[in-house]
Amino acid sequence: MPVTLKDIAAEAGVSPATVSNVVNGVSARVSSGTRERILRIVERHGYVPSAPARSLAAKSSRLVGLLVPAADRDSLTINPHTAGVVGMLERELRRHDYHLMLRGIARPAEVTEALRSWRLDGAVLLGFHDAEIDRLKRRAVGEVVLVAMDTYAENPLALRVRSDDHEGARLAAAHLLGLGHRRIAFAGPESSATGVVRQRHEGFRRAFADAGAAWDEELRFTVDTTHAAGREAGTRIAAAGATAVVATADVLAIGIMEGLAAAGRSVPGDVSVVGYDDADIASYATPKLTTVAQDLRAKAAVTVRLLLDRLAGREAPAAAVTLPVELVRRGTTAAPRAFS
Amino acid sequence: MPVTLKDIAAEAGVSPATVSNVVNGVSARVSSGTRERILRIVERHGYVPSAPARSLAAKSSRLVGLLVPAADRDSLTINPHTAGVVGMLERELRRHDYHLMLRGIARPAEVTEALRSWRLDGAVLLGFHDAEIDRLKRRAVGEVVLVAMDTYAENPLALRVRSDDHEGARLAAAHLLGLGHRRIAFAGPESSATGVVRQRHEGFRRAFADAGAAWDEELRFTVDTTHAAGREAGTRIAAAGATAVVATADVLAIGIMEGLAAAGRSVPGDVSVVGYDDADIASYATPKLTTVAQDLRAKAAVTVRLLLDRLAGREAPAAAVTLPVELVRRGTTAAPRAFS
DNA sequence: CTGAAAGCGCTTACAG
DNA sequence: CTGAAAGCGCTTACAG
Numbered sequence: 001m002p003v004t005l006k007d008i009a010a011e012a013g014v015s016p017a018t019v020s021n022v023v024n025g026v027s028a029r030v031s032s033g034t035r036e037r038i039l040r041i042v043e044r045h046g047y048v049p050s051a052p053a054r055s056l057a058a059k060s061s062r063l064v065g066l067l068v069p070a071a072d073r074d075s076l077t078i079n080p081h082t083a084g085v086v087g088m089l090e091r092e093l094r095r096h097d098y099h100l101m102l103r104g105i106a107r108p109a110e111v112t113e114a115l116r117s118w119r120l121d122g123a124v125l126l127g128f129h130d131a132e133i134d135r136l137k138r139r140a141v142g143e144v145v146l147v148a149m150d151t152y153a154e155n156p157l158a159l160r161v162r163s164d165d166h167e168g169a170r171l172a173a174a175h176l177l178g179l180g181h182r183r184i185a186f187a188g189p190e191s192s193a194t195g196v197v198r199q200r201h202e203g204f205r206r207a208f209a210d211a212g213a214a215w216d217e218e219l220r221f222t223v224d225t226t227h228a229a230g231r232e233a234g235t236r237i238a239a240a241g242a243t244a245v246v247a248t249a250d251v252l253a254i255g256i257m258e259g260l261a262a263a264g265r266s267v268p269g270d271v272s273v274v275g276y277d278d279a280d281i282a283s284y285a286t287p288k289l290t291t292v293a294q295d296l297r298a299k300a301a302v303t304v305r306l307l308l309d310r311l312a313g314r315e316a317p318a319a320a321v322t323l324p325v326e327l328v329r330r331g332t333t334a335a336p337r338a339f340s
Numbered sequence: 341m342p343v344t345l346k347d348i349a350a351e352a353g354v355s356p357a358t359v360s361n362v363v364n365g366v367s368a369r370v371s372s373g374t375r376e377r378i379l380r381i382v383e384r385h386g387y388v389p390s391a392p393a394r395s396l397a398a399k400s401s402r403l404v405g406l407l408v409p410a411a412d413r414d415s416l417t418i419n420p421h422t423a424g425v426v427g428m429l430e431r432e433l434r435r436h437d438y439h440l441m442l443r444g445i446a447r448p449a450e451v452t453e454a455l456r457s458w459r460l461d462g463a464v465l466l467g468f469h470d471a472e473i474d475r476l477k478r479r480a481v482g483e484v485v486l487v488a489m490d491t492y493a494e495n496p497l498a499l500r501v502r503s504d505d506h507e508g509a510r511l512a513a514a515h516l517l518g519l520g521h522r523r524i525a526f527a528g529p530e531s532s533a534t535g536v537v538r539q540r541h542e543g544f545r546r547a548f549a550d551a552g553a554a555w556d557e558e559l560r561f562t563v564d565t566t567h568a569a570g571r572e573a574g575t576r577i578a579a580a581g582a583t584a585v586v587a588t589a590d591v592l593a594i595g596i597m598e599g600l601a602a603a604g605r606s607v608p609g610d611v612s613v614v615g616y617d618d619a620d621i622a623s624y625a626t627p628k629l630t631t632v633a634q635d636l637r638a639k640a641a642v643t644v645r646l647l648l649d650r651l652a653g654r655e656a657p658a659a660a661v662t663l664p665v666e667l668v669r670r671g672t673t674a675a676p677r678a679f680s
Numbered sequence: 681c682t683g684a685a686a687g688c689g690c691t692t693a694c695a696g
Numbered sequence: 697c698t699g700a701a702a703g704c705g706c707t708t709a710c711a712g
Contacts, residue, residue: 056703
């Protein structure tokens with residue numbers, strides 16, 4: 001039988017309303033004498049307010065959801081980038097005294113259910129296709145503040161945070177072009193589903209245009225963002241005679257490196273590889289992976305700031321927030337053989 | 341203004357109690373005619389029951405917390421093993437229609453607050469020291485069902501799930517001894533804080549005893565479970581003249597490999613390395629890491645089953661559940677130079 | 681098979 | 697500065 005607000009009030013000889021004010025720090029409404037007295041009783045009993053009761057009575061739950069697409073039997077954190085975001089977001093929210101509810105979404109209808117059943121104050125959508133974001137209706141969202149990460153959807157119901165995908169891939173390609181590569185493969189998921197991949201692919205081609213070089217469309221490898229898919233793509237990339245490859249994720253790049261090795265190609269001797277994200281695994285690889293770094297910590301911080309600003313009624317930017325990226329040169333890129 | 345139970349009841353011309361019974365599938369109490377009618381109205385309005393209201397009125401929240409120690413400014417998922425557990429647990433809970441609340445714990449008092457404020461039905465404690473588990477009091481825990489993972493604490497307030505740490509390290513050491521190694525380093529955190537490390541260290545020494553070999557205590561390297569700490573330890577291990585090393589985590593092993601390389605040692609040519617966990621990163625490393633695999637999926641499944649069994653009032657094992665481990669031989673172990 | 685009533689533990693105007 | 701009262705959206709015995 002945990003102690004309740006009412007118990008505290010009875011013991012202090014005041015009304016529940018007064019205890020409520022003290023517990024919530026509405027000090028203007030309570031004399032410092034009663035405040036101290038109540039606080040002592042609270043302390044002694046180890047009173048913890050009931051969050052469900054608060055959510056019900058107040059308009060706020062101090063709860064933020066992180067929604068991530070996941071097939072029924074899949075784990076969310078197989079993707080290192082997702083795992084990183086989960087951790088960073090939890091940390092940012094905790095700093096602001098909010099709680100994180102993590103929820104895999106197998107079917108579109110679950111989004112509504114997740115958003116509404118817990119009266120979430122806000123929710124972060126990670127890894128959804130642009131079209132899925134665009135399909136969200138006010139009716140499904142309710143008053144929940146939404147931040148979609150890494151999306152190019154246009155739905156005004158969601159705030160948007162992303163990093164500069166176009167520039168990231170441009171940097172990667174420009175780096176390789178500068179080293180003398182011309183047969184550069186681009187490996188990543190289909191562009192149609194997400195603007196992130198489309199933007200990266202465009203940035204990649206922009207580097208070619210800037211360099212006055214032509215790009216062979218046959219070097220576009222459509223592949224899932226997994227190590228296994230990367231490995232398989234690596235052998236195909238080797239067979240295609242590419243001297244370099246830009247992958248849309250580190251885990252994919254590392255898979256490709258393995259495929260290249262299986263095909264008898266050395267990295268960066270025969271083929272240069274550039275990843276994307278600068279996840280921890282990028283520096284665990286041998287050689288260490290050259291990659292486009294995005295600042296996950298900043299991304300999480302901005303996401304939470306947008307969320308809290310909007311919750312506080314402050315104006316939030318209608319446009320998407322785009323964070324800068326940076327090329328991190330490590331051990332997987334070098335001049336092509338012909339140049340050395 | 342989202343639609344409520346009351347709205348549905350009014351529209352159907354029945355009492356809220358009846359709608360409640362229908363929504364909760366208590367079909368024995370409602371005629372199939374009214375049930376169908378109500379279900380149609382629920383469907384049409386996209387009614388989603390309020391979880392806070394349910395938690396408040398009922399005894400159950402269908403909410404399970406995952407509590408992980410984390411300094412104020414730290415992210416939880418820097419540790420690949422933690423990231424894996426987060427994903428697996430979310431998936432298991434989702435299958436059973438429970439929700440996951442993820443919570444980093446910076447100070448011991450936060451455990452109570454986390455457990456009680458949301459009226460969690462259950463909570464999983466991951467990565468706590470045995471002593472911290474043992475210090476938990478009934479008063480702090482309340483009615484919350486607790487499962488502590490990877491602990492050798494004796495607190496009866498917590499159910500326990502772990503893998504066979506003693507056997508895992510014994511297998512690792514036996515493998516290396518069988519290859520002819522004798523100067524084998526053991527690298528991991530201090531044994532005093534967690535039984536997991538102590539058990540692994542004992543299993544490691546048991547292999548020596550079984551082989552009738554002596555182990556040089558100087559080859560115990562106390563080191564945090566991070567890549568950076570591993571790298572630093574790797575150079576010391578090289579300097580100590582070890583021909584092999586057993587690390588208590590894959591991420592640590594990979595760091596050690598880097599340190600060994602920095603010291604001019606090849607793996608497995610000069611030094612063999614065995615990791616622990618068989619996290620994804622184990623197969624991303626070059627060469628692929630020989631490691632002790634624990635079945636994370638099974639661990640998460642057992643954790644959730646224990647939790648739900650206990651919630652359903654079924655008997656749960658008082659003893660800890662210990663899951664089997666397996667040695668996965670890959671590319672980082674070989675006979676020592678002198679033998680080849 | 682169905683309903684009226686109380687209650688879960690809070691917050692929020694509104695009075696005083 | 698403090699309290700009485702209503703209400704948040706459900707569930708749960710208890711009657712009928």
